[in-house]
Amino acid sequence: MFEPVSDTPLLTAEDLRVHFPVRTGLFMKQTGAVKAVDGVSLRLGVGETLGIVGESGCGKSTLGKALVRLLTPTSGKILFEGRDITHLGQGALRPLRRDFQMIFQDPAESLDARMSVRSLIEEPYRIHGMGNRAERKKWVDDLLETVGLSASSVEKYPFEFSGGQRQRIGIARALALKPKWLVCDEPVSALDVSVQSQILNLLVDLQKNFGLSYLFIAHDLSVVKHVSDRVAVMYLGKIVELADSETIYRSPKHAYTKALLSAVPIADPKVKRKKILLEGDVPSPIDPPAGSAFGHRMNHPRYEETIGMDLSLREIQPGHWVAADPTCLSPEDWEQISHRAADTDHIRLS
């Protein structure tokens, strides 16, 4: 059972777009744009985990970075506790940064190799000018205990730790300022399975104890399902399906979600499944197809119809949202939602 989740939105994103200019030629003229995130709307409730899954290049990491404002979105809106933070400058953002932090994939690269664990974890306090020396020392000791590292590790350096322990240091740093929500970008994919389960347990524990919200980005679907209340499936910069995690795994509606799920290898040799094999790779976000991107990859006969069609999310079941795309839904599902007008309620309701 997943934890009851408060309906108060902590964070909402409306029609968020992050485009990177492509410049070519002698005068670096802009000749196009990489549409990494292309019209994403979502909401994150207090104490909720929203999982984001998709193939590499689908824009999930860019989305995470834009939401914590490590990137400035091209258009759209980000509201944090009702306040518009979309275009705040670095100075105005700094006090807010206490509230949202990020955990990175590879702790070996995200931790400064020349700083001891104490200075690594203390750094956020120093930047924000919090506490005196004695207070900071106590906070660091407390944090180490929270993330399950021994007190003797404070004087050590990152290279003296294993991958899992380094990730704990990364988590301690992210927790230092008592944030309200965290972007976890592939936090366990560099770890061995036995260590992976320790870190997942820690993240779930911390959420229960501190009421944290997570945006949990990962490509491992069983990991995402394990930690998430709701899951959003991204394809080429857009969310194509969104539902609570149980529903999305039991009854996926979108053809891409189905393909993604069927590709997950199951650790049970008795299970024999027919896999849906996708041809080719994710198409380039520089020049995406005009109509349904996934319909195009599948060479769907109805692809032509989708050019110019509104493919935004519709609610097919209460709380279960799917892109209104005739090339990616079963005829019955398409029948059910094709007449519905587009709306963006999914950012307000769970």
Place this chain on the structure above:
Amino acid sequence: MSEVKLLEVDKLITSFDTERGMLRAVDQVSFSIPQGKTVGIVGESGCGKSVTAMSIVHLLPQPSGKILGGEIRFKGEDLIHASDKRMRQVRGGEIGVIFQEPMSALNPVHRIGRQVAEVFRIHKDMSKKDAWDAATEMLALLRIPAPEKRMMDYPHHLSGGMRQRVVIAIALACHPSLLIADEPTTALDVTVQAQILGLLESLQNDIGMSVMLITHDLGVIAESCDEVVVMYAGRVVESAPVDELFGNPLHAYTQALLRSIPTLETPPKSVLPTIPGLVAGLGEHTHGCRFCQRMDRKSSMTRERPKFKEVQPGHWLEICKECSNL
């Protein structure tokens, strides 16, 4: 055992000569790969999976890596004492090797075509033109779209999945009888992983080769392997046919490994069973059971190495009072 063994590894010992002395990364590892079958090697990082593979094809880091004991027999031939010249024929000829990172396996300054054709030039002594044609054919066989065009590309033009296909094309060019695949899909998306594993399986059936698949992903093992070898801290703790290993794991480490992965069936946010402690570093290993060492049990302090025995037909187990559940 009546099955024909293509590769037999018997009590292999591989050490690295370091500042801290000789560190034994592979400690008397024994397993065999039958003709036409896929054998999975599973274990955590640092357990010696890759070093075992590198020992077989003489690609250990030099000058520090050394094989100190044991036997490696490939089609009955002793590979440990084979000459460098002979090993050059074996690698890429009779044994194909795929590495985890497809970017570093390809040379960034040469066109794809040249790198694939090179294999035919060296091993089959073909003319430039014939080699080029054979290489194009090979890319087509791996279902790389527009192979003639791709032949003229450089590695950075291709996506990770496509690059890995090129690496597989190179490894399979001479129709090897054994393919050593070290984490061939770890860097790839699940969808691409499914494509690559499907491709390997169908090619394996076509040319009847055996595969040694090194991975830490138990899902991949369950779906692609016939037999599984579980390694822990440089030793094999258990090996069995895949159904037997997943259905009836007997070593505490195998059981813990199987329990610790979340599946799509695990209740959300439930506490996952974990394996306490850490794998001891090289040089800190005990003679006794090394999983006991991790668990801080006294039994690991013994001077005696646990025996590796066949407990049921085809099911081998390292016998330890605490860790084996017979």
